[in-house]
Amino acid sequence: MEKNHVFDQIPDYLDGNLNKSAKTAFEKHIHQCADCQKEMEEMKMLFNLFEEEVPTPSSRLRAKFESALEQEKTNQGRVVQMSGKKSSNWTGSALKIAASIALLVAAFQMGSLFQQRKVSDDIAQLQEETNQMKQTAMLSLMENQSASKRIQGVNYIEEFEQPDEAIIQALANRLLYDENDNVRMTAFEALANFSSSETVKNAFIEALGQEKNPSIQVAIIQALVQIQEKKAAEPMKKLLEKEDTQPFIKNQIRAVLPSIT
Amino acid sequence: MRKFTFILMALFMGTIAKAQNDYTKSLNGIQWVKIDSKTDIVVKTHSANELLIKSGPEVKTPDRAKGLKLVGEGGTDNTNVGFSVVQDGNTLIVYNLRKNKGAEIYLPASQNIAVKSTWNGDIEIEGFSGEIEADAQLNGSIKLMDVNGPVTANSLNGALEVVFGKVTQSSPISLYSTNGAVDVSLPSNTPANLALSTLNGNVYTDFDVQADDKDGLKSVLGRNINTSINGGGVKISMKSTNGNMYLRKK
Numbered sequence: 001m002e003k004n005h006v007f008d009q010i011p012d013y014l015d016g017n018l019n020k021s022a023k024t025a026f027e028k029h030i031h032q033c034a035d036c037q038k039e040m041e042e043m044k045m046l047f048n049l050f051e052e053e054v055p056t057p058s059s060r061l062r063a064k065f066e067s068a069l070e071q072e073k074t075n076q077g078r079v080v081q082m083s084g085k086k087s088s089n090w091t092g093s094a095l096k097i098a099a100s101i102a103l104l105v106a107a108f109q110m111g112s113l114f115q116q117r118k119v120s121d122d123i124a125q126l127q128e129e130t131n132q133m134k135q136t137a138m139l140s141l142m143e144n145q146s147a148s149k150r151i152q153g154v155n156y157i158e159e160f161e162q163p164d165e166a167i168i169q170a171l172a173n174r175l176l177y178d179e180n181d182n183v184r185m186t187a188f189e190a191l192a193n194f195s196s197s198e199t200v201k202n203a204f205i206e207a208l209g210q211e212k213n214p215s216i217q218v219a220i221i222q223a224l225v226q227i228q229e230k231k232a233a234e235p236m237k238k239l240l241e242k243e244d245t246q247p248f249i250k251n252q253i254r255a256v257l258p259s260i261t
Numbered sequence: 262m263r264k265f266t267f268i269l270m271a272l273f274m275g276t277i278a279k280a281q282n283d284y285t286k287s288l289n290g291i292q293w294v295k296i297d298s299k300t301d302i303v304v305k306t307h308s309a310n311e312l313l314i315k316s317g318p319e320v321k322t323p324d325r326a327k328g329l330k331l332v333g334e335g336g337t338d339n340t341n342v343g344f345s346v347v348q349d350g351n352t353l354i355v356y357n358l359r360k361n362k363g364a365e366i367y368l369p370a371s372q373n374i375a376v377k378s379t380w381n382g383d384i385e386i387e388g389f390s391g392e393i394e395a396d397a398q399l400n401g402s403i404k405l406m407d408v409n410g411p412v413t414a415n416s417l418n419g420a421l422e423v424v425f426g427k428v429t430q431s432s433p434i435s436l437y438s439t440n441g442a443v444d445v446s447l448p449s450n451t452p453a454n455l456a457l458s459t460l461n462g463n464v465y466t467d468f469d470v471q472a473d474d475k476d477g478l479k480s481v482l483g484r485n486i487n488t489s490i491n492g493g494g495v496k497i498s499m500k501s502t503n504g505n506m507y508l509r510k511k
Contacts, residue, residue, distance in 0.1 A: 145292070145293065145352075146373070146392055146394075146411070146432070147375075147394050147413040147435075148392055148394075148410075148411035148412070148413050148432040148433055148434070148435070149411075149432055151413065151432075151433045151435050151498075152432045152433050155433060155496060180394065180396070180413060180415075181396065181415040181437065182413045182414070182415050182435040182436075182437055183413075185435075185437055185500065186435060186498070213415075213417070213439065214417070214439045214440075214502065215437060215438075215439040215500065215502040218460065218502060246439075246440075248461075248503060
């Protein structure tokens with residue numbers, strides 16, 4: 001009989017879900033089988049426990065919660081009042097405001113300082129770039145087919161406070177090799193402002209040896225005499241010997257030659 | 262009917278005669294016309310976009326030269342009017358091969374021209390609005406009438422005379438003479454930066470300019486005047502080494 005335990009039917013029996021014949025068979029078995037009876041008793045206890053343990057909040061609990069909430073609310077209110085009291089201490093808060101303003105200003109100053117440094121860097125870079133552009137424009141103008149444009153290129157020298165070697169060399173080439181007298185003269189005038197440069201001195205001496213235009217000859221002679229350039233004596237003597245040198249150039253050379261030899 | 266034939270013949274002869282004295286060449290694609298001459302050269306404007314050389318009715322090749330070509334420094338006569346005309350890229354090079362006859366050359370007013378006189382020839386250019394370069398290398402004078410610039414002109418012994426119309430502001434004007442006078446007329450309202458300098462000559466002008474003697478510095482090149490008129494503008498540089506300088510209001 002033990003083999004026919006009815007454990008699986010216990011929950012259905014307890015819930016009253018078994019039909020009549022099954023119920024009779026079940027009760028009959030329970031009476032005879034101690035195991036099943038015991039099992040049913042335990043399960044019944046468990047079921048009862050479930051039913052008892054579902055808690056429902058009592059009205060007392062609710063009242064307790066309400067009062068706790070009230071308590072908390074009044075505590076909060078007190079904090080607000082305390083801070084209100086502190087604000088009446090105006091020196092302290094003024095100091096705080098001052099400190100925060102100071103902090104703000106300092107931060108602003110720092111920011112603007114960095115900004116400024118960046119801007120001045122940018123300006124320096126821009127200036128460098130415009131100088132480069134000017135130099136390129138100047139050098140390309142000096143190669144133009146039109147003499148007037150080449151003169152314009154030479155005049156660009158006024159834009160540079162300290163022209164670099166490339167510009168000086170380009171001007172020297174104009175003085176030495178340009179086919180147009182006006183361009184050579186303008187190049188000479190531009191270079192005369194930088195007569196302390198060794199490149200310029202050498203260009204003047206070379207130009208004096210080959211220049212045909214008397215106006216440029218006399219200008220170069222005067223510039224070289226003014227900087228007391230000893231090396232100028234040789235090309236001047238050669239000009240004196242030349243037949244086609246203009247008389248006023250010869251007179252000029254005779255007048256200045258003693259001062260540099 | 263006979264009369265009509267006669268007129269036709271006369272017209273035909275006229276055309277042939279004209280064709281003998283004139284030379285024309287189209288200026289398509291030409292930026293600069295360079296003229297090189299030992300004798301007097303007059304450059305005037307006309308409305309066609311071509312080069313026209315008029316060597317005058319008195320041109321006569323010697324009988325002995327029949328069937329021969331005139332040869333000179335600039336090449337051989339390929340125009341039948343005593344000129345050699347050669348195109349080099351965008352430049353038309355015009356050589357006057359004769360040494361004793363002047364010529365008139367006609368070009369459109371906007372043409373850029375460079376005229377060089379290598380001996381005694383006087384250069385006369387009138388009415389051009391393009392760029393002008395004039396170089397009288399020895400004894401010739403330069404006379405530029407009613408031009409706008411930019412002008413680059415240089416003379417050795419001859420006078421340099423320039424009368425400007427409205428001055429183009431785009432690029433500098435440079436007028437130098439070694440032994441001749443520099444005589445320039447500008448419209449009185451021309452905006453410009455003037456740089457006038459002479460070594461042994463004097464400067465005369467009715468513009469309001471003053472000699473620049475800042476810091477008591479003595480200029481390397483004698484008397485220098487740097488000044489701006491009418492608020493400043495294009496740079497006009499004038500220099501005479503031994504001649505006088507005249508700057509006039511027009």
